[in-house]
Amino acid sequence: MCGIVGYIGKKEAYPILIKGLHRLEYRGYDSAGVALINTQGNLNIYKAKGKVAELEKFAEDKDVSGHIGIAHTRWATHGEPNQVNAHPHFSESEQLAIIHNGIIENYALLKQGLMKHGYTFRSTTDTEVLVQMIEYTQHTSKVDLKTAVQLTLNQVVGAYAIAVLDKNNPNTIVAARKGSPLVVGIGKDEFFLASDATPIVEYTDSVIYLEDEDIVTLELGKEPIITTISNAQKTPEIKTLEMTLSQLEKGGYPHFMLKEIFEQPQTLETSMRGRVNVDQNNIALSGFIDNKERFLNAQRIIITACGTSWHAGLIAMYAMEEFAKVPVEVEYSSEFRYRKPVIHKNDVVIAISQSGETADTLAAIKLAKEEGAFIFSICNVVGSSIPRISDSGCYTHVGPEIGVASTKAFTAQVTALIMLSLCIGKEKGTIPEEQYLQILQDLSKIPEKITEILHQNDRIADFAKTFTYAQNFIYLGRGYNYPIALEGALKLKEISYIHAEGYPAAEMKHGPIALISQEMPVVVIATRGHTYDKIVSNIQEVKARNGKIITIVTEGDTLVSQMSDYCIAIPETAECLTPILSVIPLQLLAYHIAVAKDRDVDQPRNLAKSVTVE
Ligand code: M6R
Numbered sequence: 001m002c003g004i005v006g007y008i009g010k011k012e013a014y015p016i017l018i019k020g021l022h023r024l025e026y027r028g029y030d031s032a033g034v035a036l037i038n039t040q041g042n043l044n045i046y047k048a049k050g051k052v053a054e055l056e057k058f059a060e061d062k063d064v065s066g067h068i069g070i071a072h073t074r075w076a077t078h079g080e081p082n083q084v085n086a087h088p089h090f091s092e093s094e095q096l097a098i099i100h101n102g103i104i105e106n107y108a109l110l111k112q113g114l115m116k117h118g119y120t121f122r123s124t125t126d127t128e129v130l131v132q133m134i135e136y137t138q139h140t141s142k143v144d145l146k147t148a149v150q151l152t153l154n155q156v157v158g159a160y161a162i163a164v165l166d167k168n169n170p171n172t173i174v175a176a177r178k179g180s181p182l183v184v185g186i187g188k189d190e191f192f193l194a195s196d197a198t199p200i201v202e203y204t205d206s207v208i209y210l211e212d213e214d215i216v217t218l219e220l221g222k223e224p225i226i227t228t229i230s231n232a233q234k235t236p237e238i239k240t241l242e243m244t245l246s247q248l249e250k251g252g253y254p255h256f257m258l259k260e261i262f263e264q265p266q267t268l269e270t271s272m273r274g275r276v277n278v279d280q281n282n283i284a285l286s287g288f289i290d291n292k293e294r295f296l297n298a299q300r301i302i303i304t305a306c307g308t309s310w311h312a313g314l315i316a317m318y319a320m321e322e323f324a325k326v327p328v329e330v331e332y333s334s335e336f337r338y339r340k341p342v343i344h345k346n347d348v349v350i351a352i353s354q355s356g357e358t359a360d361t362l363a364a365i366k367l368a369k370e371e372g373a374f375i376f377s378i379c380n381v382v383g384s385s386i387p388r389i390s391d392s393g394c395y396t397h398v399g400p401e402i403g404v405a406s407t408k409a410f411t412a413q414v415t416a417l418i419m420l421s422l423c424i425g426k427e428k429g430t431i432p433e434e435q436y437l438q439i440l441q442d443l444s445k446i447p448e449k450i451t452e453i454l455h456q457n458d459r460i461a462d463f464a465k466t467f468t469y470a471q472n473f474i475y476l477g478r479g480y481n482y483p484i485a486l487e488g489a490l491k492l493k494e495i496s497y498i499h500a501e502g503y504p505a506a507e508m509k510h511g512p513i514a515l516i517s518q519e520m521p522v523v524v525i526a527t528r529g530h531t532y533d534k535i536v537s538n539i540q541e542v543k544a545r546n547g548k549i550i551t552i553v554t555e556g557d558t559l560v561s562q563m564s565d566y567c568i569a570i571p572e573t574a575e576c577l578t579p580i581l582s583v584i585p586l587q588l589l590a591y592h593i594a595v596a597k598d599r600d601v602d603q604p605r606n607l608a609k610s611v612t613v614e
Contacts, residue, residue, distance in 0.1 A: 001075035001608035002087075002101035003027040004182070005199050006163045006173050008218055009190025013069035014059075016192075020199025021052045021073045023248060026402050026602070026609035027101075027195060028075025031086035034059070035097035035165055036066035043167040045097055047086035051603075068170060070163045070193075072099040075608040078107070079124035088165075089128045091135035092119050095167045096145075098131035101195060101612065102159035102180040110155065130156070134164060146217050146227075149174050153215070153229045159359065159612065163193055176215040176229070180612050181357050181385060184208040184216055184224055186238065191218040195610075196381065197241050198248055198400060205241040209383045242382065247399040255601045257403030257495070261587050262454060264408050265447035267398035268580070271412040275419060278444045281437055285416075287376060287392040288423045294374040294391075295324075295424050298348040302341075302373070303330045304364040305352035306611065308406040308490060309413060312378075313352050314483035316417035319576050323425030323436075333360035336367075343371035351377040352417075354401055354409035355610040356384025365389065378416045380409050394420070403602045404609050405495050407587045410487065411450075411580050418443070418576055442574040446581070449571040453584045456568055460585060463550075463566045464592030470498055470521050474512060474547075475586075476505035477525035478535050484525050484579045488586035495594040495604050505538040518546040523589070524564075525582045528554040529575040539563050550589070552582045 003024025007013040017034050032055040033047030044066075048058040052073055072087035079085035088097040104110070107126035110133060115121075119132045130152060137148040145166045153160070159179030166172065175182060175193050185192030185200035185207050192200045197207055208224065210216060214234065217225045226234040253259035276283055288295060301320055303313035310332060317328040331341075333351075337360060343349070349368040353361050356379035365375045365386065377386045377393035380401060387393050396412035422439060425431030467473075473492055477485035486502035493500045503512055505524065516522065522542045526535045536559060542549055543563055551564040554572050561567040568585040570578075594601050 001028040001610055001612050003073045003195045004070070004099045004101050004161060004163055004193070005072075006070045006175065006193030006218075007190070008068045008171070008173050008220055009187065010067060011190065013066050014064040016203075017069050017071035018052065018056060020194055021055070021071050023198040024195055025052055025073050026404060028073055028608045029603050030074055030076050030081030031083065032071070032073045033086045033088050034064070034069060034071040035088040035099070036064060036069035037165060037167060037170045038063060038066040041167065041170060043094065043097055043165065045088050045090060047083050047088070049081060049083050049086065068165065068173065070097065070099045070165055070173065077103050078126040085123045085125050087127060089123060089125065089131050091131045093135060096131050096135050097165045098127060098134070099163050100127040100130060101161045104129060104156055104160065105158040106156065126158075130160070130162060131164070145169055145172065146174050146215060149176060150215055150227070150229055150231065153178070161195060172217060172219045174215065174217050175210075177210045178212045178229075179359070179362075182210045184210065184218065186224065189220070191224065193218065197243055201241055201243045201248070202245055206238050207241055208236045208238055239383065243400065248402070255403065255591070257405055257407060257591055257601050260401055260403050260408045261584070261591065263398070264411050264584065265451045265454075267408045267412055268415055268450065269447045270397050271415050272419075272443065276440060276443050278440060281440065283419050283422050283426075283440060285394055285419055285423050287394045288420060291374065291376070291392045292427060294348055296427060297346050298326060298374075299344065299346055301326055301328045301348045301350060302343070302368070303328060303350045303352065304333045304336050304361055304368075306333050306358050306360055308410050308487060309352040309354060309361075311483045311487040311490070312410055312413035312417060313350070314486070315414050315480060315579050316350070316421060318480050319418050319421035320424065322576065323421045323431040324428060325430040326424065331364070333358065333364040337364045343368050343373050345372035347373040349373045349375050351375065351386050351390065352413050353377070353386050354380045354406055354413075356381045356386040357610050357612050358386070359612050362386055362389070378413055380412070402609070404604055404607050405491055405590070405601075411583065414580050415443070415446070439574045439576065442577050446573070446577060449573060449581055450584055453570050453581060456585065457588055460568065460588045461592040464589055465596045467521055467593055468596045470519070472515065473498055473500040473521050473523060474508070474515065475500060475502040475523045476508060476535070476538060477502070478505045478531040479529060480576055480579050481525040481527065481582055484582050484586065485523075487583055488523055488590070491587055491590035492593065494607060495590055495601050496597050496599055497605070498593065505535050508538060509541065513541065513545070516542055516545040516547040518548065520547050521550060522547040523550045523552075523586065525552045526560045527552060527570065527578045527582055528557065528572065529578065536560060552585055
């Protein structure tokens, strides 16, 4: 993970870099640092353990002048999160400074070699090896910085996005990527560099998304020069950003997570715009239309994802099997990629990822692609790695999701997957016309129904406070809402640090029922549907053991609400769409419990938004 930023231009670099680090803090926040070359030609590095705010405090009385600099916010992989291991790292002579996002797998071997040549190491990171090698190559091969970076990267195994400063060359930043994202922003007489476009959008909307193995040289007064690590020249492709600055601010909400929960009526409206056409009675997904035959001929669909995106995939399994009558397998990317899976040429592999950068999901689709499968991706970040290597796909268009706990991206993923299931089913003739039309109608009403649920926010906030005592939670659901039980539990544990488990409701009596006592809150998604009666029995089983029952029911339900300690009603909709509604109160519940426990909601401990390492 980690976030990297760079600036070269006429302005003071430090404020731009710090602001950029704040925007990228979602990628990691255990330490931060900055390197600047001032007008006297000194290369100054300042680093601090903790969040970017700690770095700002540390640098308060330091010389932070300079028009060129690089900065980093870290999520530790190699080496504990302390000041020494924070980036940037100096080279031996302190002529060079580097920042890095990724992992250098053969760093130990490279380090041994450098030590033999007298190089010493200050940190225990893999990154320091890179900067030392670049310096060693500069000296021994008598080459310029870009060539030294290139020769070094040719010896490296692993993933990286790096940026390098050279004290002797104060008008240039050299950067490169492989497996970790890097975007160049092109302003008037200035260049920006960042892990994503969020630190750049405020200054320019012209960007270049670097490709794997690209090296870029940013020199003031010149066009960016891009070559590959094997020294092929490339013509930079300049794109226009669609992002707006207001999407990156809290807009009056105390946390990004709450803002993102409340944005869902509008984000889903955007996700469905031009796709769900109620007037024409159809759903149009261009990524599907252009590749219809691949879907129609698929004997199997494999869905691969991690975390919350995996939960969205699980919901898709129910929908695709129901509507498209095609077997579906849902795989954790991290397991799939190492399992030597059997993949056929006529398999369709669907990758789901908010960031589009998750290392395991990226590796899973690379593997499937090598075996000839057709890759369709559902991602949020435009231009990210997963959509770029996919054969086709569909963006969720929910704007930047900054809270580490995924909310608006999830509901849009589920919506996209349901749309895709309906498209396949309609084309194959495996879904009755009447049902297709009803779901289409219901889909178009989802945003207003979410707004209705959000009106219950204050009540949820109120009763959430009564659960701060809990050490454990159980979440139960069946069918389409079983993945919501998993998702509700994940939301709670990641931001409140309360242990929580999600189960298919009927599995409870095969073990977890032993945990139930009056101390144990049990959240049950008991909306109307074909397993409703069964779940009522499961609630009885909890009640008989004095568990505290919190339920999500369909409006008008009286049976379950009478059995519950706390009950939240959601509007009626097609059964396959209930997860998009039932997850909303669970997002709010997790949020308010975490706030009541005074947790760092947007940046929970140990986590990072974008998991670009294995
Ligand atoms: O960017 P991705 O959707 O590929 O990320 C996958 C998971 O890392 C992510 O969903 C994670 O589980 C979230 N923090 C959950 O809220």
